Amino acid sequence: MFRALNYRNYRLFFMGQSISLIGTWMQQIAMSWLVYRLTDSVFLLGMVSFANQIPAFLLGPFAGVISDRFNRHRLLLLTQFLFLIEASTLAALVLTNTVNIYYILGLGVFAGIINAFDMSARQSFVVQLVEKREDMSNAIALNSSMFNMARLVGPSVAGGLIAAVGEGICFLINAISYFAVLASLLLMRLPKVERKVQDTQILKSLSEGFRYAFGFAPIRDILVLIATLSLFGMPFTVLMPAFARDVLGGDASTLGLLMGASGVGALLGALYLASRKTVIGLARVIVVASVLFGLGLMAFSFAQTLVLAMLSIFVVGLGMILRMASSNTLIQTIVDEDKRGRVMSFYSMAFMGMAPIGSLLAGWVAERIGVGYTLLGCGVICLLSIIPFVLGLPKAREQVRPIYQRLGILPEIASGLQVASNLTSPPEGGKM
Template sequence: MEESSLTQKTSRLGGMFRALQYRNYRLFFMGQGVSLIGTWMQQIAMSWLVYRLTDSVFFLGMVSFANQIPSFLLAPFAGVISDRFNRHRVLLFTQFLLLLQAGTLAALVLTHTVTVPYIMALGVFAGVVNAFDMSARQSFVVQLVEKREDLSNAIALNSSMFNMARLVGPSVAGAIIATVGEGLCFLLNALSYFAVLASLLLMRLPRQERQKQDTQVLKSLGEGFTYAFGFAPIRDLLLLIATLSLFGMPFTVLMPVFARDVLGGDAGTLGLLMGASGVGALLGALYLASRKSVLGLGRVIVVASVLFGLGLMAFALSQTMVFSLLGIFVAGLGMILRMASTNTLLQTIVDDDKRGRVMSFYSMAFMGMAPIGSLLAGWVAEQVGVTYTLLGCGFICLLSIIPFVLNLPHTRPLVVPIYQRLGILPEIAQGLQTASTLSSPPEGGKM
């Protein structure tokens, strides 16, 4: 009996990490894992540096705006590039440019010549590069997993990797900033890009024949827009991400203010808060990785939205470290469940020849709306305080799930035939066939 139970647990654990059986994905996972730790270290160091230099919540929002607004403006064109060119080569180029950006920032900070205009200029540069990098990277994952049924696991493992880095990076950054300053964080981030570049160079990718596409960029862009926003399931998922990014993600920008002014802490406090959010997000990602099917992800998105909204509101009202850690833990859990579930559903229903363009709209919704939200949240926080700002953000995110819930009965029947055609959910296909044989309405799959 005990042996049977152990075998089941081992099988479940193996299923949770099944996407790692593919060599190329394994390389991608390891390289990105190292690089993302550096990225989170830089993000914490950047927030603390800007707040130290300016003592302004508004400038925190401005720097985030400068870093992310290029994604909003350029993401659609980046999607066209991703669909037309070799995504592997695009990633090699963008990662090298991000290495240069991080290296330049490290040099400026370590030589004590950094200023806010330099930070904003380098932020704009990174934002332009990230617009192309994110679209190519989101689409590239599909090429690394040979079986489509393992795609959802790969996306969930990506989220796990992202949040493991978010757990480690801020904690390490907080200790480094408190002892030697922000400069070392930027330098370590620059060095971390060598890991992802090495992983990309070591991959063995099959030669892919690109379908001949129309040379008119605007026409190609228009086709992608019509496809994405003309199909209700994709449109609803993109709107979910846009809402979360606009009203939910600004809490990370306001975190240094909360750590110092509300809790009376320092960079170490900021690291603990980000770490607690990362723990919640990591657990959510691991839960998604353990799922064997995309069935029921619609319900997961609804529950996740409630968790995120309530967690953020509880965090906003907390005055002690314990309750702040608990609130931000719940918010982190809800955030990644909503974000990763949405990404999984989107990746599995989109057509391959339009994947780059659709994922560019995802990047536009995720990365592009965040700077607008950060700028708005920074301005509101200056007027009414960080507590009421975060409280309002949590409440809006709680309400944002209502349209999705109302539309869910109409979008489910549109998704089922796609999964049936792709063979991602053979159990649905079998259920539909059986229902048809019995001359009764088919049982709807759950999005």
């Protein structure tokens, strides 16, 4: 389950990111609570999320070109340092009681610009840290485990700190946490990566990446699925403060418990994926996860007690990470190395870029029909969104089979049995 940690560089990355992500989740909870406390507006909750994530939609493809052309390690050092500056500025504003919604929106846009480049470089960089390709899926699953362990710890700690001393300390802790990831990046010993000579025209390079990603059905179908989840599913996190306070009658601690329950479900899902030894069958996992996510979100919309809300959001977290991490693993497995940065930028664009539009839309709808009905509608749409993916699976499996054959992923080849016959005749099976 933890075999990717045998690689020194990945182990450093894992430890640094684990610390930093706890701070990131603390800041996210503190930010949501701060905005709702200052404005009492569900719409402005969505607007802050929109400001923070829309740059990923606008700049994501260009960030992918940069990631394919330049040293990803150096890019990450720069983005993490800029995140440190952003969190420190936010902490200073809150602790000195000079913060307002305009500062928050401005810093959100700044962080979003950084994140557009950070996500593309980071998603592609992880693959460089694992020497054996068969351990790549484990590394991606462990990344999800790390993310959701932080998601479990960060909100729980933040809820208590906000109730005790206010939001400012959470922002300060997040700023300090970036030193851990900067140290881990500086301690890495990375081999020199030979890159193919890229065309000097950025737009041409971007067009090539777009044609590759959306001209290949397996990658295109996954990107569409992720975009749908991000647009209609992820806004539940934006509406969580309103749900905790107005529906459940709770406070910041209630919000922390809800986010923690979602984090437990996501962590268990990530650990399950880490225990898998092959990518074969992940498409089936995506289908099951999508059903769990949709049903969980619908159940959450009806919850009137904290216990039922936590059980429902646990299922939502489980379905969400199974769908997201499985999709990430499949794309990382089948993508060509020289186009990895651009394809992962489209993944980030689908994941982070569609979320702000969904958040803004969900905030606008929630102010008119209520949080509960908005979440119910989101759950129904997410449940229906899996139908086109299922219908396209037979064709996608046929297209992915030669790639799995070339990589030695199919059982017949991976086991070393009948190698000669498999090279001259089509394999009997193999699932995406």
